[in-house]
Amino acid sequence: MTQTPTAATPPLSWDDLAYLPVSDSSFSVQSDAVRQARAQGWCARTPYGLAVLRYDEVNKLIKDRRLRQGSWAWPAHNGVTGRFADWWAGWLLNMEGEDHARLRRLLNPAFSPRALAELSPTFVALANELVDGFAATGECEYVSQFAEPYAARVVAMLLGIPEQEWPAIAEVSATIGLAMGVTFAQELPRIEEALDRLFAYCDAIIADRTANPRDDFATTLVLAQRDGERLSPTELRDSMALLVFGGFDTTRNQLALAMKTFAEHPDQWALLAQRPDLGKAAVEEVMRVSPTVTWVTREALADFEFQGLTIEAGTTVHLFSESAGTDPRAFADPSFDITAEGRVPHFGFGGGAHHCLGHFVGRMDMSVALPILAQRMPDLRIGPGAEWMPLSGNTGAHRLPLLFTPQS
Amino acid sequence: MKVVVDMTLCQDHGQCAIAAPEVFRMDEDSKLVFDAEPDESLSDAVQDAIDVCPVQAIFLER
Numbered sequence: 105m106t107q108t109p110t111a112a113t114p115p116l117s118w119d120d121l122a123y124l125p126v127s128d129s130s131f132s133v134q135s136d137a138v139r140q141a142r143a144q145g146w147c148a149r150t151p152y153g154l155a156v157l158r159y160d161e162v163n164k165l166i167k168d169r170r171l172r173q174g175s176w177a178w179p180a181h182n183g184v185t186g187r188f189a190d191w192w193a194g195w196l197l198n199m200e201g202e203d204h205a206r207l208r209r210l211l212n213p214a215f216s217p218r219a220l221a222e223l224s225p226t227f228v229a230l231a232n233e234l235v236d237g238f239a240a241t242g243e244c245e246y247v248s249q250f251a252e253p254y255a256a257r258v259v260a261m262l263l264g265i266p267e268q269e270w271p272a273i274a275e276v277s278a279t280i281g282l283a284m285g286v287t288f289a290q291e292l293p294r295i296e297e298a299l300d301r302l303f304a305y306c307d308a309i310i311a312d313r314t315a316n317p318r319d320d321f322a323t324t325l326v327l328a329q330r331d332g333e334r335l336s337p338t339e340l341r342d343s344m345a346l347l348v349f350g351g352f353d354t355t356r357n358q359l360a361l362a363m364k365t366f367a368e369h370p371d372q373w374a375l376l377a378q379r380p381d382l383g384k385a386a387v388e389e390v391m392r393v394s395p396t397v398t399w400v401t402r403e404a405l406a407d408f409e410f411q412g413l414t415i416e417a418g419t420t421v422h423l424f425s426e427s428a429g430t431d432p433r434a435f436a437d438p439s440f441d442i443t444a445e446g447r448v449p450h451f452g453f454g455g456g457a458h459h460c461l462g463h464f465v466g467r468m469d470m471s472v473a474l475p476i477l478a479q480r481m482p483d484l485r486i487g488p489g490a491e492w493m494p495l496s497g498n499t500g501a502h503r504l505p506l507l508f509t510p511q512s
Numbered sequence: 513m514k515v516v517v518d519m520t521l522c523q524d525h526g527q528c529a530i531a532a533p534e535v536f537r538m539d540e541d542s543k544l545v546f547d548a549e550p551d552e553s554l555s556d557a558v559q560d561a562i563d564v565c566p567v568q569a570i571f572l573e574r
C-alpha cells in the first residue's frame with residue numbers, strides 16, 4: 105500500500121481567522137457569515153474563544169480529552185455560590201475523569217435501549233391523546249398543545265411523577281433555565297426556590313421507590329449499583345433533577361424544530377405519513393440540519409496544537425453541530441432527505457465522554473411522535489405569530505402556530 | 513465470551529470504556545482498543561458497555 109506523505113500542517117494564526125460575534129442576540133448559526141467562515145477554514149474566532157465549523161474537526165475535538173466540558177465554571181463566573189452552585193458542580197455534565205465515569209456507570213443502566221423499549225406503546229398513546237385535542241380544528245399552537253406536554257409527560261413518566269403534574273415540571277425547568285441567562289445572579293432566589301421544589305419531588309420519589317421497588321425506570325435508577333457501589337442520596341437527587349433539566353427543554357425544542365424543518369419540505373412530510381418506518385431517519389435528519397443544541401461548549405485543559413492552531417489552556421471552544429451537520433465535505437448532498445442512505449452521524453446529542461445520556465429516550469419518543477403527527481396533520485404550514493429563539497446556543501420556538509388540513 | 517465491535521459503526525465515543533474499563537479503552541489518539549476475549553467474570557460490565565454504546569456497535573459471540 106502506498107502511503108500519501110502527510111505534509112506538516114502549516115501554522116495557523118488566530119489573526120487570520122474569521123470572526124463570529126456568537127454572543128450577539130442577532131447572531132445565527134445558519135448565517136452567511138458562518139457559511140463563509142466554514143468555506144474559508146475549519147474554525148473562527150469568537151468573543152469567548154474558538155468556534156469549530158467543519159465535520160472532521162468537530163468529530164475529533166468532541167472526543168479529544170485535552171478539552172473538558174465547558175460549563176463547569178459558569179456559577180463562579182457569575183459570582184454565584186451556595187445551593188445552586190453545589191448542584192451544578194455535582195452535574196454529570198460538569199464532571200470529568202473518574203468522578204464522571206463512576207456516576208455515568210451507575211446512571212447508564214436505567215437508560216439502556218433494552219430497558220426503555222417497553223415505553224414505546226406509551227409514547228404512541230400519549231402522542232395520539234395530545235393530537236386528539238386539536239386534530240379536528242386544522243390548527244394548533246404546537247408548543248403549548250403538543251411539544252411541551254409531550255416532553256414534560258415523558259420526563260414525568262420516566263421519573264414516576266404523576267403525569268398530571270407535568271405543568272410543574274415545565275414551570276420549574278423554565279425558572280431554573282433563568283440560570284443560563286444574563287440575569288442569573290439577580291434571579292438566584294427564584295431559581296433556588298424552584299430548585300427546592302424540584303428536589304422535594306425527587307426526594308419523595310427516591311423515598312417511595314426505596315421502600316416500594318417497582319418494575320420501572322425510577323426504581324432502576326434508585327437501586328442502581330455496580331461493583332458494590334451505589335449512588336448516594338444526594339447524587340441520586342441531583343441526577344434526577346438534572347434529568348428534568350436535560351431532558352425536557354431539549355425534547356420540546358427539538359420537536360418544534362422538526363415541524364419547522366418539515367413545513368419547509370412538504371414532500372418529505374407526506375412521505376413520512378405514508379412510511380412511518382422512516383420515523384427514526386426523520387429524527388436523525390432533523391437533528392442534523394436543525395439541532396436544538398447548536399453548539400456544545402468545551403474548555404482547553406492545557407496548551408495544545410490542533411491542525412496548526414495553538415489553543416491555550418482555558419480557551420472556550422464551541423463545537424458547532426449544525427455547521428458540522430451541513431458541511432459539504434462530509435455530506436455530498438447536505439439537503440434534508442429522510443430517505444438518504446449512508447449519512448455519517450450528526451452531533452445533535454454531542455459526542456465522546458459526555459454523549460447525551462438520554463439519547464435513546466429522545467430518539468425513541470421523537471421517532472414515535474413524528475410519523476403520528478405527519479399522518480394526522482397533513483399539508484402542514486406554519487401559521488402567523490410564530491416566535492423563535494435566537495439561532496444560537498440552545499434554540500427552538502416559544503410559540504409555533506401550525507395549520508393543516510383536518511381529517512374527516 | 514467473545515466480544516465483537518463493528519468498526520464500520522464505531523464512532524470512538526468511548527462510552528464502552530467508561531462502562532467497562534477492564535475490557536475497553538481509548539488509546540492515545542482517542543481510538544478504541546479492546547480485549548476481544550475477556551474473562552466471564554466481566555460479563556455484567558460487558559453487557560453495560562453493549563447497552564450504552566450510542567451506535568450499538570458492540571456484540572457478543574458465545
Ligand code: HEM
Nearest residue numbers: 174175176178197281284285349350353354401496497498
Ligand atoms: C444538559 C444540561 C445543560 C447544561 C450543563 C447547560 C449549560 C449552559 C451554560 C453553562 C450556559 C452559559 C454559558 C455558555 O453560553 O456556554 C448555557 C447557555 C444556555 N443554556 Fe444551557 N445548559 C443545559 C441545558 C439547557 C437547557 C435544557 C436549556 C433550555 C432552557 C438551556 C438553555 C440555555 C440557553 C437559552 C443558554 C444561552 C445560550 C446562548 O445564548 O449562548 N440549557 N447553558
Ligand code: HEM
Nearest residue numbers: 196197350351354355358397400453454458460461462466
Ligand atoms: C432531543 C432531546 C435531547 C437533546 C437534543 C439532547 C442533547 C444533549 C447534548 C448535546 C448533550 C451533550 C452536552 C455537551 O457535551 O456539552 C447532552 C448531554 C446530556 N443529556 Fe441530553 N439531550 C436530549 C434529551 C435528553 C434526555 C431525555 C435526557 C434524560 C432524561 C438527557 C440527559 C442528558 C444528560 C444527563 C447529559 C449529560 C451527559 C454527560 O455529561 O455525561 N438528554 N444532551
Ligand code: SF4
Nearest residue numbers: 522523525526528565
Ligand atoms: S461506545 Fe460504541 S462507538 Fe463508542 S468507542 Fe465504544 S464501541 Fe465505539
